[in-house]
Amino acid sequence: MLQIFSVLTQTFRKRILILGMFSLTILSSLFVFIQQPSLAAPVSTEGKKLLQMEQMEQKSQTANKAGSSREQAYEEQIKAAEDPDKVYEENLKEYKQANPGENPVQKAVEGAKNLVDQATGNE
Numbered sequence: 001m002l003q004i005f006s007v008l009t010q011t012f013r014k015r016i017l018i019l020g021m022f023s024l025t026i027l028s029s030l031f032v033f034i035q036q037p038s039l040a041a042p043v044s045t046e047g048k049k050l051l052q053m054e055q056m057e058q059k060s061q062t063a064n065k066a067g068s069s070r071e072q073a074y075e076e077q078i079k080a081a082e083d084p085d086k087v088y089e090e091n092l093k094e095y096k097q098a099n100p101g102e103n104p105v106q107k108a109v110e111g112a113k114n115l116v117d118q119a120t121g122n123e
Helices: 002-033 043-080 084-098 105-119
Strands: none
Touching: 043 084
């Protein structure tokens, strides 16, 4: 009889131990997946609405700027289509002002002359 009680108490203790470990495992897994809002500052709904309105205003302002620059670029292209030679000459003048020492056409012509001279043997 005493052996039966000892066996029953051992099985009871083992089951309690298993049940306790199982419950601790479940409890710890719950803590892992719970989000802690105390780590982040709460944002009120009024703050969210204000932030959204500011973002919308910024987007509309940039859209207006982009629209005006598009219109200006369109007008420039219309003028360029009317007289392409004039636009080419203006661009060439700007290029020469920006790069005064470089003249790629003259360099290419001189290089071609040197190659012809070398090929024909007239140095």
